[in-house]
Amino acid sequence: EAGVTQFPSHSVIEKGQTVTLRCDPISGHDNLYWYRRVMGKEIKFLLHFVKESKQDESGMPNNRFLAERTGGTYSTLKVQPAELEDSGVYFCASSPAGVGEKLFFGSGTQLSVL
Amino acid sequence: GESVGLHLPTLSVQEGDNSIINCAYSNSASDYFIWYKQESGKGPQFIIDIRSNMDKRQGQRVTVLLNKTVKHLSLQIAATQPGDSAVYFCAERDYGNNRLAFGKGNQVVVIP
Structure with missing residues (x-):
């Protein structure tokens, strides 16, 4: 069974540019989460989808971040325009049952904003 | 890749010894706890x-202990191996908001 996949694995962009991260959850998982880890700090919650609906987006830093999950399958997270403080590792996770339990994580996208 | 381990508490352990990683949580409403391992x-x-x-x-090879009285969680790894070198995160779920909240992580370094 394929795990959670994320693309790209690394992205280096300049301040002010736009970047779109993609996440493919494990097939059949209704719950999809985005988390972010800034260098040396804890992994912070960004938002949670149940199928195509945003269940909780309270962790989104500001309106430069836009997440979508069209059709309830893969998800994208767009940052526009990117700022220096957006640098970090963005993780996607999915889970099949319950909420906030035993999340399966992807390998993350390392985003560097220069 | 990500430079994990910066500014993190670090536990150095000899190969074959047991490791204990501790985590304190503050939310008494948390009803579920989980440990994750992250390799570079x-x-x-x-x-x-x-x-x-x-x-x-x-x-x-692992045991998790939960002490709700003092809001403490620990992970014990028996007979630690080089492959156990990683950053370990504890996470808790608040029954009210239904999402995992992660701690800052602990770096474990296994010395061969």
């Missing part, structure tokens, strides 16, 4: 979980 360049990998109605749970 990879995403967090599930190790073991425990619900608040339990105080101990064992897996393969």
